[in-house]
Amino acid sequence: MSRIQVLPELLVSQIAAGEVVERPASVLKELLENSLDAGATAVTVSLDEGGVKRIQVEDDGEGIAAADLPLALARHATSKIASLEDLEGVATMGFRGEALASIASVSRLSIVSRRPDAAHANAVHCEGEIAGTIEPAARAAGTTVTVGDLYFNTPARRKFLRTEATEFGHCDEVFCRIALSRPDVAFTLKHNGRVSRLLRAQTPAERVGALMGEAFSAASVAVDAPAAGLRLSGLAGTPQAATARADSQYFFVNGRFVRDRLLAHAAREAYAELLHGERAPAYVLFLALDPRGVDVNVHPAKTEVRFRDARSVHQFVMHTLKRALAPSAAEAPVAYASFSNDRLVQGSLGLAQPAAAYQAFMGSSFNSLDSKSQGDEQHPLGYALAQLHGIYILAQNEAGLVLVDMHAAHERIVMEKLKKNLDAGAVQRQSLLVPAVLRAEALEVATAEENRAPLEQLGLEVAASGPNELAVRAAPALLAGGDVAALTRDLLREIREFGAATVLSSRQNELLATMACHAAVRANRILSLAEMNALLREMEETERSGSCNHGRPTWYQLTLADLDKLFLRGR
Numbered sequence: 128m129s130r131i132q133v134l135p136e137l138l139v140s141q142i143a144a145g146e147v148v149e150r151p152a153s154v155l156k157e158l159l160e161n162s163l164d165a166g167a168t169a170v171t172v173s174l175d176e177g178g179v180k181r182i183q184v185e186d187d188g189e190g191i192a193a194a195d196l197p198l199a200l201a202r203h204a205t206s207k208i209a210s211l212e213d214l215e216g217v218a219t220m221g222f223r224g225e226a227l228a229s230i231a232s233v234s235r236l237s238i239v240s241r242r243p244d245a246a247h248a249n250a251v252h253c254e255g256e257i258a259g260t261i262e263p264a265a266r267a268a269g270t271t272v273t274v275g276d277l278y279f280n281t282p283a284r285r286k287f288l289r290t291e292a293t294e295f296g297h298c299d300e301v302f303c304r305i306a307l308s309r310p311d312v313a314f315t316l317k318h319n320g321r322v323s324r325l326l327r328a329q330t331p332a333e334r335v336g337a338l339m340g341e342a343f344s345a346a347s348v349a350v351d352a353p354a355a356g357l358r359l360s361g362l363a364g365t366p367q368a369a370t371a372r373a374d375s376q377y378f379f380v381n382g383r384f385v386r387d388r389l390l391a392h393a394a395r396e397a398y399a400e401l402l403h404g405e406r407a408p409a410y411v412l413f414l415a416l417d418p419r420g421v422d423v424n425v426h427p428a429k430t431e432v433r434f435r436d437a438r439s440v441h442q443f444v445m446h447t448l449k450r451a452l453a454p455s456a457a458e459a460p461v462a463y464a465s466f467s468n469d470r471l472v473q474g475s476l477g478l479a480q481p482a483a484a485y486q487a488f489m490g491s492s493f494n495s496l497d498s499k500s501q502g503d504e505q506h507p508l509g510y511a512l513a514q515l516h517g518i519y520i521l522a523q524n525e526a527g528l529v530l531v532d533m534h535a536a537h538e539r540i541v542m543e544k545l546k547k548n549l550d551a552g553a554v555q556r557q558s559l560l561v562p563a564v565l566r567a568e569a570l571e572v573a574t575a576e577e578n579r580a581p582l583e584q585l586g587l588e589v590a591a592s593g594p595n596e597l598a599v600r601a602a603p604a605l606l607a608g609g610d611v612a613a614l615t616r617d618l619l620r621e622i623r624e625f626g627a628a629t630v631l632s633s634r635q636n637e638l639l640a641t642m643a644c645h646a647a648v649r650a651n652r653i654l655s656l657a658e659m660n661a662l663l664r665e666m667e668e669t670e671r672s673g674s675c676n677h678g679r680p681t682w683y684q685l686t687l688a689d690l691d692k693l694f695l696r697g698r
């Protein structure tokens with residue numbers, strides 16, 4: 128008999144459920160998305176015991192015909208796409224035809240539904256694998272899906288459920304995200320019979336106010352910028368709206384809530400000059416683009432996306448946000464003050480000086496800023512001419528003009544250095560003269576205490592200095608001058624979420640990218656020519672320096688021929 132067996136259908140669904148149905152909140156997300164896809168204008172959610180006992184979603188959408196009810200529960204059955212072409216341009220929240228089948232395999236699920244033109248509603252009940260017969264029922268047009276006793280037949284998964292309050296908290300978060308994305312739809316949330324949120328159909332600004340609080344609305348600026356094929360809208364919190372934790376950051380791509388590194392990074396960049404220390408920006412932002420420009424089929428729960436033209440999305444989001452936030456930057460000139468014009472003048476006169484500030488930024492290993500030796504030999508990236516808007520370096524080489532994105536380039540350099548450090552055992556540490564102290568939650572303190580060794584490997588010496596306080600005594604040498612507290616927070620979050628072993632192995636690149644981002648020279652820093660030349664030389668010596676840690680290019684060559692063409696010369 129063969130040792131390899133085809134898995135039974137129920138087990139296949141339960142395995143798939145492992146990806147999609149992590150906890151009650153993930154069930155709620157799928158049911159709410161189905162209601163929105165059905166064109167609902169009012170949706171009511173009723174939860175019992177944090178959703179573990181019961182999750183019910185009622186809508187007034189288009190309903191499901193009796194004949195379609197068994198298909199709604201079947202795996203790989205969907206009314207939303209039919210071809211690869213449809214998938215590539217998908218505009219609905221669902222498209223995998225998998226959610227209801229997965230949920231049904233680990234719960235007691237029933238659907239009561241009625242199409243607007245049907246004489247009556249129909250109901251079907253499903254328990255694990257066994258679907259009952261379809262029976263007539265009473266209901267107005269629309270659909271009610273009830274999911275009871277989640278994981279009743281998979282005890283191992285049931286053990287992972289947390290307290291009722293925690294599970295309800297996750298459900299509430301999912302509810303709010305979806306309600307934020309569709310202010311035109313009315314939503315009600317009930318828990319254990321009590322109404323906990325009641326939202327009428329309203330304007331986007333009213334909805335944000337209702338869910339994020341009026342304080343946020345008052346301390347935020349409206350963003351609405353259309354560009355070729357892209358549009359960013361929503362509300363961006365000013366520094367006054369910033370919070371201690373990064374839990375008020377909402378990004379929606381074509382109406383779908385996503386966690387996306389690229390977008391988060393663009394936002395971080397936009398806020399970099401406004402916020403420092405431990406404050407995290409708050410925002411609710413909607414990015415709209417042609418569905419063909421974004422792949423939503425990269426994650427089972429569809430919370431991650433991939434952009435076709437990542438670089439322009441990143442630039443667009445960053446610059447749009449920066450512009451929107453600019454007036455408040457003038458009110459609170461945080462970081463600009465530390466760079467005097469003298470440095471700029473010095474730079475443009477070409478005075479070669481090991482610039483202390485830059486060295487501090489780049490870390491102690493960075494000390495070859497002497498420009499005397501330059502000019503004798505030819506360097507592929509040439510010599511710096513000027514800095515453009517604090518973002519780009521313009522340099523001249525044999526072929527013509529070189530344009531460098533200085534933050535992206537520096538990030539790559541730091542990342543490669545960190546990688547070398549780690550390959551050799553541990554990231555080089557540097558003791559801090561004054562320990563950086565940060566407020567932390569009990570869980571963060573515990574994570575730090577339990578993971579001293581891996582943290583040290585990553586260049587951080589962290590110890591509890593109080594029940595809700597951590598002190599950082601040493602930080603990666605390459606990061607001196609960077610935001611040590613923010614870095615510590617990020618690393619603790621990664622370790623808590625994925626475990627130290629995973630973070631140091633399969634997630635090493637993500638981790639190093641996060642670290643490098645904290646270390647890298649910020650946009651809007653004025654660099655002297657010597658500093659710029661030093662950066663160019665480092666780029667030449669760094670592996671993979673042609674693209675940054677996010678895959679975007681770090682520099683471009685415009686040849687003299689390109690420029691001649693631009694000016695219609697030599698024809």
Ligand SMILES: Nc1ncnc2c1ncn2[C@@H]1O[C@H](COP(=O)(O)OP(=O)(O)OP(=O)(O)O)[C@@H](O)[C@H]1O
Nearest residue numbers: 161162165199205206221222223224225226227270
């Ligand atoms: N509330 C609802 N109102 C109307 N039709 C629904 C509703 N919920 C589900 N359906 C129908 O059942 C089908 C299966 O739903 P299911 O959530 O399993 O898959 P999907 O939404 O197509 O894709 P995904 O697995 O990505 O969510 C849907 O394609 C839709 O036709």
Ligand SMILES: [Mg+2]
Nearest residue numbers: 157161221226
């Ligand atoms: Mg669905």
